[in-house]
Amino acid sequence: xxxxxxxxxxxxxxxxxxxxxxxxxxxxxxxxxxxxxxxxxxxxxxxxxxxxxxxxxxxxxxxxxxxxxxxxxxxxxxxxxxxxxxxxxxxxxxxxxxxxxxxxxxxxxxxxxxxxxxxxxxxxxxxxxxxxxxxxxxxxxxxxxxxxxxxxxxxxxxxxxxxxxxxxxxxxxxxxxxxxxxxxxxxxxxxxxxxxxxxxxxxxxxxxxxxxxxxxxxxxxxxxxxxxxxxxxxxxxxxxxxxxxxxxxxxxxxxxxxxxxxxxxxxxxxxxxxxxxxxxxxxxxxxxxxxxxxxxxxxxxxxxxxxxxxxxxx
Amino acid sequence: xxxxxxxxxxxxxxxxxxxxxxxxxxxxxxxxxxxxxxxxxxxxxxxxxxxxxxxxxxxxxxxxxxxxxxxxxxxxxxxxxxxxxxxxxxxxxxxxxxxxxxxxxxxxxxxxxxxxxxxxxxxxxxxxxxxxxxxxxxxxxxxxxxxxxxxxxxxxxxxxxxxxxxxxxxxxxxxxxxxxxxxxxxxxxxxxxxxxxxxxxxxxxxxxxxxxxxxxxxxxxxxxxxxxxxxxxxxxxxxxxxxxxxxxxxxxxxxxxxxxxxxxxxxxxxxxxxxxxxxxxxxxxxxxxxxxxxxxxxxxxxxxxxxxxxxxxx
Numbered sequence: 264x265x266x267x268x269x270x271x272x273x274x275x276x277x278x279x280x281x282x283x284x285x286x287x288x289x290x291x292x293x294x295x296x297x298x299x300x301x302x303x304x305x306x307x308x309x310x311x312x313x314x315x316x317x318x319x320x321x322x323x324x325x326x327x328x329x330x331x332x333x334x335x336x337x338x339x340x341x342x343x344x345x346x347x348x349x350x351x352x353x354x355x356x357x358x359x360x361x362x363x364x365x366x367x368x369x370x371x372x373x374x375x376x377x378x379x380x381x382x383x384x385x386x387x388x389x390x391x392x393x394x395x396x397x398x399x400x401x402x403x404x405x406x407x408x409x410x411x412x413x414x415x416x417x418x419x420x421x422x423x424x425x426x427x428x429x430x431x432x433x434x435x436x437x438x439x440x441x442x443x444x445x446x447x448x449x450x451x452x453x454x455x456x457x458x459x460x461x462x463x464x465x466x467x468x469x470x471x472x473x474x475x476x477x478x479x480x481x482x483x484x485x486x487x488x489x490x491x492x493x494x495x496x497x498x499x500x501x502x503x504x505x506x507x508x509x510x511x512x513x514x515x516x517x518x519x520x521x522x523x524x525x526x527x528x529x530x531x532x533x534x535x536x537x538x539x540x541x542x543x544x545x546x547x548x549x550x551x552x553x554x555x556x557x558x559x560x561x562x563x564x565x566x567x568x569x570x571x572x573x574x575x576x577x
Numbered sequence: 578x579x580x581x582x583x584x585x586x587x588x589x590x591x592x593x594x595x596x597x598x599x600x601x602x603x604x605x606x607x608x609x610x611x612x613x614x615x616x617x618x619x620x621x622x623x624x625x626x627x628x629x630x631x632x633x634x635x636x637x638x639x640x641x642x643x644x645x646x647x648x649x650x651x652x653x654x655x656x657x658x659x660x661x662x663x664x665x666x667x668x669x670x671x672x673x674x675x676x677x678x679x680x681x682x683x684x685x686x687x688x689x690x691x692x693x694x695x696x697x698x699x700x701x702x703x704x705x706x707x708x709x710x711x712x713x714x715x716x717x718x719x720x721x722x723x724x725x726x727x728x729x730x731x732x733x734x735x736x737x738x739x740x741x742x743x744x745x746x747x748x749x750x751x752x753x754x755x756x757x758x759x760x761x762x763x764x765x766x767x768x769x770x771x772x773x774x775x776x777x778x779x780x781x782x783x784x785x786x787x788x789x790x791x792x793x794x795x796x797x798x799x800x801x802x803x804x805x806x807x808x809x810x811x812x813x814x815x816x817x818x819x820x821x822x823x824x825x826x827x828x829x830x831x832x833x834x835x836x837x838x839x840x841x842x843x844x845x846x847x848x849x850x851x852x853x854x855x856x857x858x859x860x861x862x863x864x865x866x867x868x869x870x871x872x873x874x875x876x877x878x879x880x881x882x883x884x885x886x887x888x889x890x891x
Contacts, residue, residue: 331760331762332762332763332764334764397823397826397827408759411759411766411767411770412767412768412769443812445722445725445807445808445811445812445815446645446861448645448646449646450646450648452725452808453725453726453808454726455726456725456808476812476815477811477812477813477814477815477816477818477819478815478816478818478819478822479819480816480819481819481820481823482819482822482823493759494759494766494767494770494809495808495809495812497759497791498757498759498790498791498809498812498813499791499812499816500791501759501790501791501792502791502792502794502813502816502817503816503820504791504792505791505792505793505794505795505796506795506817506820508792508796509711509795509796510824512711513711513833513835513836519827521827522827547760
């Protein structure tokens, strides 16, 4: 198993990324390799500072960086030697089995379309985020931020992608799919959401349960799959993060591990589903611990070969 | 001061609404009146059950009910004797100084446009929700659910409405306005949000501070005004509610009053801003306590005559 890591991606890159990579080393068994993709000199200097022998890693030099503010499609073309482009090339050439980055999400999506390609039949890939529940189980929410402005058929198809994900990753036989909306009635929401409701209701391949409101999130027995566009999904997830920090501050003595499941740093990242490769996108503000967990999650996804499972079922 | 209450609106109406009205009676001084609008027989029976003398209230009969699933615009025309239509008529005729309902939000908006009218210069009214902050202050978020599918100029104008609200209700001299988005960079978000960013940046009447991400909500020193469309705003608020219940369940011993500020039942409702009258919309699932607080909040808004303040400043 060979996992590629974008060393240059994220608000605290490259330092925090290299630190997280060092922490992740114990996850790699004999024969498995963590491939650091980024500026060779920076990587070597940082590893020296940390007292880590560079030979524990494979290092692939990339001289350019796609910044968070860069236009994703332009950057992918104009920065051919950036860590994201190089990483995707390695992935397309099967030199690595999985790739993860806390960098520019848009560029990661463009990269997927340009190199490993979207799985035939999939309209648009999505980010699938795990949502903790009071009953100790987990649901998934998609799209968590890949397509902020998605079309009706794309939104409706997320129900199908989510169903496959829930079956294979959560092990739920007949997952319930619900549409995140601002009311329980069919008539609620924007014209786009109402149209997606119609399409999902008529789709025999999903077990559609109607609308879910945001106050039903995290509850016992909530739907296994929650569908929304990437704008709304990203805001829902980041609000979870806000409330995690808030309660951590106000009630620091709460040691319930349940609360820790709201901490993105322990989750690490979210898989891109619907493309021909295993790709994980981390949070832009990832620090050492979050990077380590992003790498761990990439290992998990590569181990079950999630991309292949989706390809077989779509 | 005369406050109108839609007795028939909300998932637990009319029982919970009448109970909340009885609890709110002590808020009404000599000469002030709480006007119950709804089915006379139901109201009298319930008051008898509760052992409350009907003469404490003024009661205006309305024979019809706009249900939560009714199409707002059709319902407003087809149910002329519904509690919402009757309430708005009383408001337009200045028989009441404020009106509150936990019923169909869409119908409450249509009612505003059809009777008391939108303030000239306001493109679309909005729901302004108070957001608690770790520093003990409060910010406002708008729109909290009135316009799920709002246009660019409407979204941008919410920055102006929010500024007036923050000045008059929160007492902040030069409130910072931010746009709720999925990244801090100007280039982030849907085409609609990006266009609103441009309009807000150029508007000299607001103190625009750029984007805010959902993980920055509730923080110390957050922007006083947060702008988003009604779909996103409603989901943000309902998620707050979900997390309130979750922590209440997992950490019931937390008695910090700060957490209680996340409880919609103690907040009661959100004012509609941008119309020629003081109107408060409560949560559809409001029970006794929430109704009581919705009435209390309506009294507060009428006391400062929020609608008039906005009219003078727009």
